[in-house]
Amino acid sequence: xxxxxxxxxxxxxxxxxxxxxxxxxxxxxxxxxxxxxxxxxxxxxxxxxxxxxxxxxxxxxxxxxxxxxxxxxxxxxxxxxxxxxxxxxxxxxxxxxxxxxxxxxxxxxxxxxxxxxxxxxxxxxxxxxxxxxxxxxxxxxxxxxxxxxxxxxxxxxxxxxxxxxxxxxxxxxxxxxxxxxxxxxxxxxxxxxxxxxxxxxxxxxxxxxxxxxxxxxxxxxxxxxxxxxxxxxxxxxxxxxxxxxxxxxxxxxxxxxxxxxxxxxxxxxxxxxxxxxxxxxxxxxxxxxxxxxxxxxxxxxxxxxxxxxxxxxxxxxxxxxx
Amino acid sequence: xxxxxxxxxxxxxxxxxxxxxxxxxxxxxxxxxxxxxxxxxxxxxxxxxxxxxxxxxxxxxxxxxxxxxxxxxxxxxxxxxxxxxxxxxxxxxxxxxxxxxxxxxxxxxxxxxxxxxxxxxxxxxxxxxxxxxxxxxxxxxxxxxxxxxxxxxxxxxxxxxxxxxxxxxxxx
Numbered sequence: 001x002x003x004x005x006x007x008x009x010x011x012x013x014x015x016x017x018x019x020x021x022x023x024x025x026x027x028x029x030x031x032x033x034x035x036x037x038x039x040x041x042x043x044x045x046x047x048x049x050x051x052x053x054x055x056x057x058x059x060x061x062x063x064x065x066x067x068x069x070x071x072x073x074x075x076x077x078x079x080x081x082x083x084x085x086x087x088x089x090x091x092x093x094x095x096x097x098x099x100x101x102x103x104x105x106x107x108x109x110x111x112x113x114x115x116x117x118x119x120x121x122x123x124x125x126x127x128x129x130x131x132x133x134x135x136x137x138x139x140x141x142x143x144x145x146x147x148x149x150x151x152x153x154x155x156x157x158x159x160x161x162x163x164x165x166x167x168x169x170x171x172x173x174x175x176x177x178x179x180x181x182x183x184x185x186x187x188x189x190x191x192x193x194x195x196x197x198x199x200x201x202x203x204x205x206x207x208x209x210x211x212x213x214x215x216x217x218x219x220x221x222x223x224x225x226x227x228x229x230x231x232x233x234x235x236x237x238x239x240x241x242x243x244x245x246x247x248x249x250x251x252x253x254x255x256x257x258x259x260x261x262x263x264x265x266x267x268x269x270x271x272x273x274x275x276x277x278x279x280x281x282x283x284x285x286x287x288x289x290x291x292x293x294x295x296x297x298x299x300x301x302x303x304x305x306x307x308x309x310x311x312x313x314x315x316x317x318x319x320x321x322x
Numbered sequence: 323x324x325x326x327x328x329x330x331x332x333x334x335x336x337x338x339x340x341x342x343x344x345x346x347x348x349x350x351x352x353x354x355x356x357x358x359x360x361x362x363x364x365x366x367x368x369x370x371x372x373x374x375x376x377x378x379x380x381x382x383x384x385x386x387x388x389x390x391x392x393x394x395x396x397x398x399x400x401x402x403x404x405x406x407x408x409x410x411x412x413x414x415x416x417x418x419x420x421x422x423x424x425x426x427x428x429x430x431x432x433x434x435x436x437x438x439x440x441x442x443x444x445x446x447x448x449x450x451x452x453x454x455x456x457x458x459x460x461x462x463x464x465x466x467x468x469x470x471x472x473x474x475x476x477x478x479x480x481x482x483x484x485x486x487x488x489x490x491x492x493x494x
Contacts, residue, residue, distance in 0.1 A: 011386065
């Protein structure tokens with residue numbers, strides 16, 4: 001509840017004469033998660049996603065033999081439910097009537113900013129929570145690919161009998177750097193389907209991480225020469241080979257990591273921010289107290305449908321096996 | 323900050339706001355737990371029925387205070403902490419506007435790691451204050467206590483979600 005006493009100096013005729021009120025709410029971080037997640041809209045109470053393997057390739061057979069037969073397999077099913085998100089503030093009628101600086105104190109504006117901020121922050125938790133299976137990450141519920149291991153795992157199981165596990169994470173948590181970026185790039189290229197068929201890369205990789213790695217990301221993607229040697233070796237990652245995205249929501253100070261780094265193929269990495277209901281702003285007046293309540297509510301889900309087309313390292317040189 | 327209002331059990335959501343003149347020389351902070359002592363609002367203590375939590379500080383005429391109340395403090399120095407004068411009960415009569423609703427939900431700090439004592443992190447365990455802005459983690463009990471516990475705050479897993487259980491206004 002905010003009453004006149006909550007804003008004494010901003011109430012007309014009371015206290016100091018304030019020259020300016022700067023609005024920190026307007027300065028909240030809003031990077032736009034469209035750079036690292038695919039934004040979609042959904043319907044219903046939940047959505048289920050699964051995949052399938054193909055039939056591989058053609059197999060030789062001898063004269064007179066039957067044509068070889070193979071089987072396709074359904075992959076793990078991921079169940080996505082939408083979560084409710086909301087915020088609100090109550091303000092007394094006297095406060096609204098008496099205050100100056102209406103523009104700065106506009107409740108709807110602040111709630112609208114909060115709604116945008118929450119979407120950005122929640123979406124990035126897919127990365128922060130990618131090394132564990134815990135669904136609640138920094139206050140937001142994530143839905144991860146339902147293969148029972150973290151999104152970034154060294155032992156992704158396969159639904160194909162006799163198939164091998166695959167890894168899309170560094171088992172030694174290699175730090176970001178020139179040679180290690182190559183390791184990641186090759187690992188990304190060589191990922192396979194559940195039945196062991198190589199995937200096409202199709203798309204420009206994007207390096208994602210906390211601002212603490214921003215300098216290194218740019219050095220590796222914009223330097224003409226390999227920034228880690230003095231031998232004039234060319235930098236094979238320059239010239240638009242890879243994009244870069246950093247977010248403060250991935251920083252250690254905000255529940256992330258200053259060493260973890262990710263390489264994704266945007267769109268094909270199957271990481272989604274899905275709106276079930278766009279933010280709705282409303283207000284109502286209590287008939288007896290005349291207090292005004294302002295609210296915003298929305299429903300969305302952040303989820304991962306598959307572990308492929310992305311690769312990650314915790315970057316802290318520790319052993320990682322999960 | 324140790325208590326933070328995070329919602330209500332009441333679908334209408336409104337707090338129940340009532341005023342209590344602050345006891346002489348008491349230093350209160352927004353969101354502090356308040357008890358009543360001889361007709362005036364004082365800082366909450368363990369085991370004493372709760373009056374409410376401070377929403378704001380107001381002058382006797384209903385307008386917000388402009389200073390922190392400390393001797394010599396400048397206009398504009400109020401930023402959520404108010405020091406009542408030695409004559410507040412009879413002269414200045416600055417009040418703590420309190421939300422006395424038992425339906426208001428708070429995210430509250432506990433004085434030790436939540437869950438150390440059985441039930442401090444669980445639904446249905448009651449818990450006392452250790453001082454006006456912190457819960458006594460070791461007091462978690464299925465018996466009577468000042469606050470009713472709803473378990474861990476999912477948005478701050480070090481804190482507990484509670485509402486007033488022992489109210490001096492509404493009783494148990």
